[in-house]
Amino acid sequence: MAEQMKNEEAFVHNEENILEVNHLKKYFPIKGALGTKRGAVKAVDDVTFSIKKGTTMGLVGESGCGKSTTGRTILRLIEKTDGEVYFNGIDVNKLSKKELRALRTKMQIIFQDPYSSLSPRLPIGEIIGEAVREHGLVPKEELDEYITKVMLSCGLQPYHKDRYPHEFSGGQRQRICIARAIALNPDFIVCDEPVSALDVSIQAQVINLLKDLQDQLGLTYLFISHDLSVVEHISDTVGVMYLGGLVETGATEDIFANPLHPYTKALFSAIPMPDPEIKTDRIILEGSIPSPANPPSGCKFHTRCSECMEICKNKAPEARDMGNGHVVRCHLYDK
Amino acid sequence: MKDNQLAKYIVKRILISVVILFFVALIIYSLMRCLPTSYIEQVAREKSMQPGSKSFEEWMKQLTAMYNMDKGIPEGFIAWLGNMFRGEFGDSWKWTVPVVDKFADTVWVSFAMGAISLVLQVLIAIPLGIIAATKQYSKTDYTISVIALAGISLPTFFFASLMKLVFSVHLGWFDLYGLVGRNYEQLDAFGKLLDKAHHLVMPVTVLTVISIGGLMRHTRTNMLEVLNADYIRTARAKGLSEKSVVYKHAFRNTMIPMVTILGGSLPGLFSGALITETLFGIPGIGYASYHSMISGDIPFSMFYLTFMAVLTLTGNLITDILYAVVDPRVRIS
Numbered sequence: 001m002a003e004q005m006k007n008e009e010a011f012v013h014n015e016e017n018i019l020e021v022n023h024l025k026k027y028f029p030i031k032g033a034l035g036t037k038r039g040a041v042k043a044v045d046d047v048t049f050s051i052k053k054g055t056t057m058g059l060v061g062e063s064g065c066g067k068s069t070t071g072r073t074i075l076r077l078i079e080k081t082d083g084e085v086y087f088n089g090i091d092v093n094k095l096s097k098k099e100l101r102a103l104r105t106k107m108q109i110i111f112q113d114p115y116s117s118l119s120p121r122l123p124i125g126e127i128i129g130e131a132v133r134e135h136g137l138v139p140k141e142e143l144d145e146y147i148t149k150v151m152l153s154c155g156l157q158p159y160h161k162d163r164y165p166h167e168f169s170g171g172q173r174q175r176i177c178i179a180r181a182i183a184l185n186p187d188f189i190v191c192d193e194p195v196s197a198l199d200v201s202i203q204a205q206v207i208n209l210l211k212d213l214q215d216q217l218g219l220t221y222l223f224i225s226h227d228l229s230v231v232e233h234i235s236d237t238v239g240v241m242y243l244g245g246l247v248e249t250g251a252t253e254d255i256f257a258n259p260l261h262p263y264t265k266a267l268f269s270a271i272p273m274p275d276p277e278i279k280t281d282r283i284i285l286e287g288s289i290p291s292p293a294n295p296p297s298g299c300k301f302h303t304r305c306s307e308c309m310e311i312c313k314n315k316a317p318e319a320r321d322m323g324n325g326h327v328v329r330c331h332l333y334d335k
Numbered sequence: 336m337k338d339n340q341l342a343k344y345i346v347k348r349i350l351i352s353v354v355i356l357f358f359v360a361l362i363i364y365s366l367m368r369c370l371p372t373s374y375i376e377q378v379a380r381e382k383s384m385q386p387g388s389k390s391f392e393e394w395m396k397q398l399t400a401m402y403n404m405d406k407g408i409p410e411g412f413i414a415w416l417g418n419m420f421r422g423e424f425g426d427s428w429k430w431t432v433p434v435v436d437k438f439a440d441t442v443w444v445s446f447a448m449g450a451i452s453l454v455l456q457v458l459i460a461i462p463l464g465i466i467a468a469t470k471q472y473s474k475t476d477y478t479i480s481v482i483a484l485a486g487i488s489l490p491t492f493f494f495a496s497l498m499k500l501v502f503s504v505h506l507g508w509f510d511l512y513g514l515v516g517r518n519y520e521q522l523d524a525f526g527k528l529l530d531k532a533h534h535l536v537m538p539v540t541v542l543t544v545i546s547i548g549g550l551m552r553h554t555r556t557n558m559l560e561v562l563n564a565d566y567i568r569t570a571r572a573k574g575l576s577e578k579s580v581v582y583k584h585a586f587r588n589t590m591i592p593m594v595t596i597l598g599g600s601l602p603g604l605f606s607g608a609l610i611t612e613t614l615f616g617i618p619g620i621g622y623a624s625y626h627s628m629i630s631g632d633i634p635f636s637m638f639y640l641t642f643m644a645v646l647t648l649t650g651n652l653i654t655d656i657l658y659a660v661v662d663p664r665v666r667i668s
Contacts (some may be wrong), residue, residue: 077572104574116565121587131573177569184573 013089018188018220019074020050024083026066026073030293041293043069045244046083048319051237053187056214056221058235058252060228060267062289066244067224068112071190074222075107076100087188105135108181112193114173118165124151124176125161128183137185147183153216154179155209171202175209182213188220195230207234228271232256237325240264243300244292250326260328262305299331307332344659352648359644360637364412367633367640374428374631375399402428404633415637429632430623437623437635438642444514445607445619448535452542453604457597460547464554468562469581479551487548495541495614502537509537512616538615542608553596557589564588599654602646 013020024047027040043066051057059067072078074085076092085092087107095103111117118127129147132138138146148158154175165173174194181189191210195203207230213219225231231238232252239249240261248261259265266283285304290296296303302312309331317329379394388394399405406414418425424434460483467479503511510516514534515527522530561567562585570584607621616622620639627635 075572077568101574101576104572109569109572111565111569113565117569119566119570119584119588122584130579131575134573134575134579180569180573 013086014050015089016052017050017086018053018088019222020084020086021070021074022048022084022086024048024070024073024085025081026069026078027081039293041291042244042295043292044073045292045295047241047244047246049239049246049249051188051220051222053220054214054218055236056223056234058231058238059222059224059241060226060231060238061241062267063226064289064292065241066292067226067241068192070241071109071192071222071224075104075109075190077109102135105131105137105184106186107188107190108184108186109190109192110174110177110181110194113197114170114177115197117177118173118180120165123162123164124156124168127165127176128180131180132183135184150179150183153213154182155205169202170198171205174198174202174206178206178209178213182217182219185217186219188222190222190224192224193226194223196225196227203230210234228268240267243289243295245300245329247301247330248326248328250322250328251324254324254326258326260322260326260333261301261330262307262332263301299329341659345656348652348655352652356641356644356648360416360641361412363640363644364415364637365408367631367636368408368411370631372629372631374633375402375404377631419641424638425634427627427632427635429627429630429635434635434638438620438638441618441620441623442605442607444617445612445621446604448539448542448608448612448617448619449604449606451535452539452546453597453600455539455543456546456550459543460550461554461593463547464551465558465581465586467551467555468558471559480555483548483551485548486544486546489545491541491545491610492614494545495537495611498537498541499614510534514617534615535617538608538611538617541611541615550596554589554593557592558585561585561588595654595657598657599650602650602653606643606646 024044025042026044027042029037030039030041032038045066047066047070049057059070061067069078073080074092076085076095080093087103090103092100092103122130125144125147128150129143132146133140133143147161151158151160156172156175156179160168160172165176168176174197177194194210195206198206210221211234214221221234223231223234235252237250238252238255239246240255240263241247242263248255248259248264255264256268259268262283263285266285269281269283283306287304290300290303296313298314299305299312299317302308305312311331311334315331317331317334319327319329320333321327322333375395375398379391379398382388382394382398383391389397403414404411426432427434427437430437463479463483467476470476499511502508514531516530516534519527519530562581567580567585570580575584605620607619607624609621609625611617612619612622613625624636624639626632627639
């Protein structure tokens with residue numbers, strides 16, 4: 001508690017950061033019979049990080065560790081339980097519905113599944129241009145031209161405008177989702193596993209498109225993925241999540257060259273190598289992920305950790321900066 | 336190729352419908368002949384009661400021959416079928432006019448009643464369903480659902496009687512029976528229309544209330560399914576207004592199942608509402624057929640019941656063809 005107080009006081013908006021997430025929590029209540037509250041799934045549990053303008057932060061972790069929930073809570077597509085999210089220094093959770101709607105143009109999201117995230121009854125041009133028109137970003141008479149421009153920049157042809165989503169392949173659909181997002185001229189995009197539904201050859205195209213757009217438009221990404229090679233390729237910084245909490249954050253080179261947390265080490269040892277001759281020392285994690293409704297005491301990872309010590313079972317480790325912004329939460333690095 | 340396949344499918348479906356219709360007509364005819372109420376018997380009894388008349392048995396023999404009922408059921412059915420193909424539906428025994436004339440007289444009242452109540456249903460049930468879905472598990476949702484279920488569960492005769500008790504007997508706002516008031520003939524054209532409209536208020540209300548529930552539940556279920564879809568989350572993330580999210584993105588995608596349901600209910604507009612029309616004494620097709628059936632009027636009942644079977648089969652046929660047009664997988668089997 002004292003530590004949290006100290007942190008809250010210490011929080012100051014840094015002009016370099018586009019996004020600052022401070023002790024964000026999202027608990028989903030578990031309802032029993034007759035609407036009684038029986039507990040909560042701690043999907044996001046005390047997450048703190050920030051992203052500098054024009055950079056990409058990769059967020060990695062196993063399925064169900066709260067990556068997507070973090071992304072959606074930041075955008076307030078889901079209401080948070082506790083904590084703050086500052087977008088350009090504005091507390092997103094304090095905005096009224098109307099102010100939030102206006103701010104939505106500045107922060108966008110690309111979803112994982114391009115098959116279900118496009119409305120099947122609207123033509124592509126309408127999907128891309130609809131919000132632009134509603135927010136009045138472009139004069140009416142220039143709207144059509146603007147849509148064409150956005151489509152071309154995402155590798156879509158202008159004659160696709162009147163077609164419906166089912167006429168496109170997965171890769172094209174994801175391009176439509178990207179075009180839809182950048183049409184609003186955002187500063188920040190949450191990419192919620194944008195390539196995991198696509199096959200590998202298409203993944204590369206879509207990722208390169210995201211990178212090109214970042215260079216052209218100065219975008220900032222929060223790139224959520226469980227594919228570590230993709231994250232290494234696109235990210236400037238990386239956050240590793242386990243069971244709702246960040247266990248390690250830092251610059252991509254630092255983390256990939258020198259992973260500190262036992263969980264990060266295990267995760268990285270699972271990256272497949274394109275050469276069958278190389279023998280990897282895979283660290284196989286024992287047991288399964290504990291339930292986020294009832295997380296283990298102390299360090300949440302201690303039930304599966306090969307380096308587990310007595311202190312890990314009782315005391316949650318504090319964030320420790322190992323230099324160059326490489327932060328780890330593990331008792332191994334206590335001095 | 337594709338059209339050819341579809342045409343084949345439609346022809347196949349029509350042929351099957353004809354076979355079904357034949358057996359339905361056979362069953363109806365057999366049942367009508369087996370009814371304990373015999374129109375001929377009743378007439379023979381009345382005639383034999385008159386002073387100086389022939390005996391009941393003699394009258395029976397004469398009338399049975401006159402009405403062509405002296406044959407067995409199979410021969411009678413074939414004779415009826417033959418007349419049907421020649422377009423001769425005969426005269427109604429009860430109404431003593433050609434069956435087709437009586438039908439043409441009564442069907443439009445039923446159609447008007449059904450059409451008005453269908454429009455009201457759509458106008459009330461669909462918005463209610465949308466509201467219930469957008470506010471799922473709220474008090475509004477529960478209130479709407481309870482009212483809708485009450486509507487489904489209320490038996491027509493009970494609800495109609497309740498309406499009559501409150502609005503006719505106690506409040507005296509409406510007449511108990513009939514389509515027109517006692518001063519109908521003295522009214523001008525517009526007054527006549529108003530008079531009819533006034534008499535239709537209660538029956539149409541009953542028809543609407545009892546059928547709102549089903550359509551509302553259907554809208555709610557479809558909307559819920561769509562509202563949980565990813566593209567609705569996309570629409571919200573775009574910062575669209577809630578109105579635009581619900582009506583443009585969500586409702587548009589529930590239209591197809593809705594249109595199928597409403598399309599299927601269109602032929603039903605001609606079938607009349609037997610219970611409601613009878614209770615309110617509205618001279619529609621349902622009312623006429625009810626009185627034909629209880630007096631054993633075989634030509635009219637046969638015509639009405641066969642017509643109902645044709646309507647049902649047509650409704651199913653339209654629905655099946657619509658599905659086949661939308662979903663090519665249906666055609667293959």
